[in-house]
Amino acid sequence: MQIEGSCPKTQRELIELEFIEHRTKILDIAAFLDRFDRSIEHNANDDFRIKAFREALAALNSSEFGRVERIQMLLSDLSSELRAERDGQSAYGAAKESEQ
Amino acid sequence: MINYIDLHAHMVSRTTDDYHAMALTGCVAVTEPAFWAGYDRVSASAFADYFKHLTEFEPQRAAKYGIQHYTWLCLNPKEGEDRELAREVLAIIPQFLERPNVLGIGEIGLNRVTRNELATFIDHVELALEHNQLIHIHTPHLEDKYKGTKAIVETLASNSRIDPSRVLVDHVEEHTIRMVLEHGFWAGLTLYPMTKVSPGRAIDMLEIYGTERLCVASACDWGPSQPLAIPNCMFEMRRRGHSQQWIHEVVYTNPSRFLSQSPKFKLAPLAQALAD
Numbered sequence: 001m002q003i004e005g006s007c008p009k010t011q012r013e014l015i016e017l018e019f020i021e022h023r024t025k026i027l028d029i030a031a032f033l034d035r036f037d038r039s040i041e042h043n044a045n046d047d048f049r050i051k052a053f054r055e056a057l058a059a060l061n062s063s064e065f066g067r068v069e070r071i072q073m074l075l076s077d078l079s080s081e082l083r084a085e086r087d088g089q090s091a092y093g094a095a096k097e098s099e100q
Numbered sequence: 101m102i103n104y105i106d107l108h109a110h111m112v113s114r115t116t117d118d119y120h121a122m123a124l125t126g127c128v129a130v131t132e133p134a135f136w137a138g139y140d141r142v143s144a145s146a147f148a149d150y151f152k153h154l155t156e157f158e159p160q161r162a163a164k165y166g167i168q169h170y171t172w173l174c175l176n177p178k179e180g181e182d183r184e185l186a187r188e189v190l191a192i193i194p195q196f197l198e199r200p201n202v203l204g205i206g207e208i209g210l211n212r213v214t215r216n217e218l219a220t221f222i223d224h225v226e227l228a229l230e231h232n233q234l235i236h237i238h239t240p241h242l243e244d245k246y247k248g249t250k251a252i253v254e255t256l257a258s259n260s261r262i263d264p265s266r267v268l269v270d271h272v273e274e275h276t277i278r279m280v281l282e283h284g285f286w287a288g289l290t291l292y293p294m295t296k297v298s299p300g301r302a303i304d305m306l307e308i309y310g311t312e313r314l315c316v317a318s319a320c321d322w323g324p325s326q327p328l329a330i331p332n333c334m335f336e337m338r339r340r341g342h343s344q345q346w347i348h349e350v351v352y353t354n355p356s357r358f359l360s361q362s363p364k365f366k367l368a369p370l371a372q373a374l375a376d
């Protein structure tokens with residue numbers, strides 16, 4: 001089936017081309033979570049980043065198209081208020097709960 | 101070999117070997133937006149030195165490898181919080197705008213999406229309008245991307261003097277690309293490890309949204325980044341099954357079309373002939 005915005009590869013071709021690469025990535029994520037569980041001190045199970053990460057993993061399992069955009073939004077600050085002042089130069093990768 | 105233009109490359113931070121490698125892979129022109137030095141500069145004179153570097157030394161260094169070097173001037177969004185410094189830097193920018201490799205004002209925008217950053221962004225937009233300059237926009241990183249891009253797009257859309265076809269909003273991702281294109285702006289996909297998009301995701305967005313008003317760039321700088329990000333992406337495009345014509349449109353024709361709105365942007369005859 002050819003739809004607008006199609007990837008020019010067939011599903012079979014994509015599996016041949018990219019499966020191993022993404023198999024590696026999913027194992028890296030699993031290993032990160034196992035490592036997190038093995039941490040010498042369990043002091044960040046409620047960290048806003050790890051909570052957002054777990055929500056993103058749940059969204060990854062959806063069978064509906066648009067996973068990247070939905071995960072991007074889960075990892076975004078959805079508030080519309082400008083910060084009163086700069087709190088540092090770097091972003092964190094997920095929104096703090098106070099900003100959602 | 102397909103020639104390409106890297107529309108966003110902080111070459112001041114790169115070695116001469118990088119110019120060599122870029123030339124070997126078909127790079128014919130780079131445009132270098134003014135950037136953050138890794139620390140907040142304390143005076144406008146530091147910016148004057150930087151602008152001199154961007155407009156004098158860097159084009160000469162690039163020319164030795166047959167690469168045309170153009171630039172954009174501003175106080176980077178990471179320094180936009182300091183309103184007094186911003187006013188001082190904005191006051192010295194006009195004396196550099198007539199230099200032959202200056203295409204416009206950039207990369208302006210937001211970083212942590214603060215009130216002062218937005219005020220500094222608006223001041224830069226006014227400067228660009230006053231001097232009829234193209235505008236190159238940085239959008240924030242990670243969790244700030246959506247909120248910051250929305251604030252930028254709404255600010256520009258509310259200004260009737262802005263011609264969106266003369267503005268490129270850079271670093272778009274899956275959740276911001278639509279709003280940028282729907283408002284008529286050009287959009288940049290940045291092939292930067294970790295914090296921006298991979299070649300695979302960039303190509304996905306090009307397939308989904310089409311190639312019109314979309315460019316790719318490396319944004320290579322002093323961080324972990326790849327000056328050869330565009331040829332790497334071209335390889336992925338070919339592997340994905342895209343035609344030479346499609347690739348050429350994305351990496352050469354599109355940036356050339358946007359940049360040629362500045363009368364100063366002229367590709368050397370050799371590069372033009374090779375591309376034709």
